[in-house]
Amino acid sequence: MKNPTVTIEDVARQAGVSISTVSNVLNGREARMTPDTLARVRQVIETLGFRPNQSARRLKTGHMPMIGLLVPSIANPFFGALARWVEDAALARGYGVLLCNTQRSATREREYAQAFMAQGIQGVILGSSLQAQEHLGPMIRNGLAAVCFDRTAQHAELPIDYVSLDNRSAGAMAAEHLMSLGHRAIAYVSAPLHSVNRIARLEGAREACQRAGVRFEVQTQEVAPGQSEMEMAEIGRTAALALHEKGTLATGIVAMNDMLAIGLLAGLRQSGRRVPEDVSVIGIDDMFLGQYLSPGLSTVRQPMHEMAVAAVERVLERMKDTDQAPHELIFVPELVVRESTAVVGVRHQPTRNQQA
Incomplete structure (x- = not known):
């Protein structure tokens, strides 16, 4: 204290x-x-x-030391929450945060990283989880400390640290919850698979269904011309309508994340299907909005606060020695059961925020 x-x-x-x-x-x-x-x-x-005394230090040095935070878009409340927790953790350690939106563009990531270094910023947290990282290679090799949020060190080629949810386990946990309620036909709905975490969640759900011999289908909803990939809710709504149009047999749906699940709920209502009476829906992330929906959204929680603190601590440590070997911190997901999932064919109203 x-x-x-x-x-x-x-x-x-x-x-x-x-x-x-x-x-x-x-x-x-x-x-x-x-x-x-x-x-x-x-x-x-x-x-x-x-x-x-941070105020005294700023008066003496003329500035507050900063770290960078690159996220796809704070239009997605998930990344707004991440930015809040990263900023809190950084301020507690005497650092400010410069936030930039990349729209999952490798070009933007590279340009922002270059701008950070030009301004004397020595560390950055990357929230996009892009599959390729070489576009950051020149900056990393020239001393930029980087931590990737929500992806693992698998196939890592650069000295970068990784702080991630176990996304494969999260996808499996969501599918297994639906199977525990008797669902034998499950759909997985995703936005384009541009990032490592999205692929891992899909693979986890697929593998869980294959082990159980459960019917599994994937609806990867492409982005319409002029539509931002950050419009996750609209992507989910469109995906629900597409599933309805092709006559899906799925009685349970795993959404890639909670924002997409929110859109799914709207699209299912639009197509005349009731949740959870006709179809159960579960998301991944546990955004704060989920508990206020009707029905409340079942989901798989990632411990955002703890992960943000870990990312800040790792980037500050790496700033001291950018040549150290990559560190990887993997966080365990947690199932949160609300009203959007139910036993097949039975109206189910579990206690709100029940956890399993």
């Missing part, structure tokens, strides 16, 4: 070092410091509960 009465002089005195040494530790300038000195200063900082 922060102790506002403790000063940098107190830390230096108790650690037996100079004030400049404490300042170097606080600002990440540790290259010429012995491990024993660094450990001693850090221990005293923790014991005394010292936190530097």
Whole structure:
């Protein structure tokens, strides 16, 4: 806990070092410091509960140190929530956040990363989970610290850290929930498979259905001309209408994410199908909006807050040493059962926010 009465002089005195040494530790300038000195200063900082006065630091340096955050679009509430948690975690550690929207474009990612480095920003969190990463190679090799959010280190070729949900398990968990309710024909609905996390969720659901011998179909809804891929709800609505038109036999639907699931609910209503009486729907993410829908959206939760904190901590650590080997942190998904899923043929009203 922060102790506002403790000063940098107190830390230096108790650690037996100079004030400049404490300042170097606080600002990440540790290259010429012995491990024993660094450990001693850090221990005293923790014991005394010292936190530097950020306002005073900004007055002295003339600026707040920044990290970058690249997301597809904050028009999607999921990424708005991610930005909020990343900013909170960064501010608690003395950093601000510069946010940019990439629309899942590798060109935009590269241009923003170049702009960050030109402005002296040394670290970036990447939220797009694009399959290819080489467009970032020159910046990474020139010292930009990067952390990828919501993708794993599989086939990683660059020194980047990874903070991700176990997306394959999340897709499997969603499908298994529907199967536990007696659904023997399941559809998986997705936007275009441009990112690693989308592919992993689909593969997890497919594999779970194959193991159980359950009928499985995929509706990959392409983006219409002039339609932004970030219009997830509309993509979901269109997908529901497409499934209805082709006469799907699915009684349960797994949506790639919650925003797409929200659109599915609208499209199913439009096509005359009731949720959950005629068809059950489950999403992935556990966006805060899901609990306020009617019916409430069953989903697979990813621990956004904890993942955002981990991403910030990893990018700050990597900024100290960009040559370190890639780190990977994988978070476990959690099933959240609400009213949008039910036993086949039975009207089911589970307790709101029931978790399994």
